[in-house]
Amino acid sequence: KVKFITHCPECGSKLVRYEGEAAYYCTNDAACPPQIKGKIEHFISRRAMNIDGLGPETVDQFYQEGLIRDVADLYTLKTSDIINLERMGEKSAENIIKGIEQSKEVPFERVLFALGIRFVGETVAKKVAKSFKSMDALADASLDNLIHVDEIGEKIAQSILLYFANPKNRDIIERLRVAGVRLEADEEDTSEHTDKLAGKSIVISGVSPSFA
DNA sequence: AATACCGCTCCAGAACTCGC
DNA sequence: GCGAGTTCTGGAGCGGTATT
Numbered sequence: 001k002v003k004f005i006t007h008c009p010e011c012g013s014k015l016v017r018y019e020g021e022a023a024y025y026c027t028n029d030a031a032c033p034p035q036i037k038g039k040i041e042h043f044i045s046r047r048a049m050n051i052d053g054l055g056p057e058t059v060d061q062f063y064q065e066g067l068i069r070d071v072a073d074l075y076t077l078k079t080s081d082i083i084n085l086e087r088m089g090e091k092s093a094e095n096i097i098k099g100i101e102q103s104k105e106v107p108f109e110r111v112l113f114a115l116g117i118r119f120v121g122e123t124v125a126k127k128v129a130k131s132f133k134s135m136d137a138l139a140d141a142s143l144d145n146l147i148h149v150d151e152i153g154e155k156i157a158q159s160i161l162l163y164f165a166n167p168k169n170r171d172i173i174e175r176l177r178v179a180g181v182r183l184e185a186d187e188e189d190t191s192e193h194t195d196k197l198a199g200k201s202i203v204i205s206g207v208s209p210s211f212a
Numbered sequence: 213a214a215t216a217c218c219g220c221t222c223c224a225g226a227a228c229t230c231g232c
Numbered sequence: 233g234c235g236a237g238t239t240c241t242g243g244a245g246c247g248g249t250a251t252t
Contacts (some may be wrong), residue, residue, distance in 0.1 A: 122218080124218080149247085151217090151218090
C-alpha cells in the first residue's frame with residue numbers, strides 16, 4: 001500500500017500539492033537545505049549565470065561548510081575560503097572566483113532566469129527583460145502589466161508577483177545589486193544579436209527566380 | 213482542440229583537476 | 233603518471249503553457 005508523506009524528509013516542514021500538479025512541494029523554501037542548494041545550483045548553471053568550475057557537489061560542500069546560505073553569498077566568497085576545502089586546489093579555487101567575477105557581466109535577462117522564479121525559463125525571462133528593462137520596474141509591475149507581455153499568462157504573472165512579494169527574495173536581489181550583478185537591460189537591445197557571423201563570408205548557391 | 217514552443221530532466225562521453 | 237571524482241556539453245523525450 002502506497003502512503004504519501006505529508007512532511008519534508010529533510011526539514012520536517014509540511015508538504016503542499018498545487019492544484020492540477022502531481023508533485024508535493026516543501027513549504028519551507030527559505031530554509032530547507034535541498035531547496036536552497038537547488039536554487040544555487042540552478043543559479044550557477046551554464047544557461048543561467050554560467051559560473052565555471054562550480055557544480056552541484058561543490059555547492060553542497062560550500063553549504064555544508066556554511067560558506068553560502070543563498071545565491072548572494074556566492075559574491076562574498078574569497079579564494080582563501082575555498083582553498084582549504086577537500087579536493088580543492090589553488091587552481092580550482094581561482095577558477096571558481098574567476099567564474100563568479102565573470103558572472104557579473106551576465107545580461108539582465110539571464111540574471112532574471114537565474115533567480116529561479118517558477119515558470120520563468122530562459123525565453124520567458126528574455127521577454128520580461130525586454131518589456132520591463134530593469135529589476136525595479138519588474139518588482140513594481142502589476143498583474144495586468146505582466147499579462148500584457150507576449151506569452152505571459154496569468155499563471156506565470158502570479159508566479160512573478162509571488163516571488164517579489166517575498167521580502168527574503170527582495171533582500172537577495174538587493175545584495176546582488178550591491179555585489180555588482182547587472183539588474184538592468186542594456187540601453188541598446190542586443191539580446192537577439194550575436195557576433196557569430198562576424199568576419200565570415202556567406203555564400204548562397206543555387207538559382208532564385210526573384211534574384212536571377 | 214490543435215499546434216508550436218518551452219522548461220525540465222536524464223544520459224553518456226569527453227575533459228579537467230586533485231590526491232596519492 | 234594513475235585512478236577517482238566532478239564538470240561540461242549536446243541531445244532526446246516528456247509534460248506543460250500560450251496562442252490561434
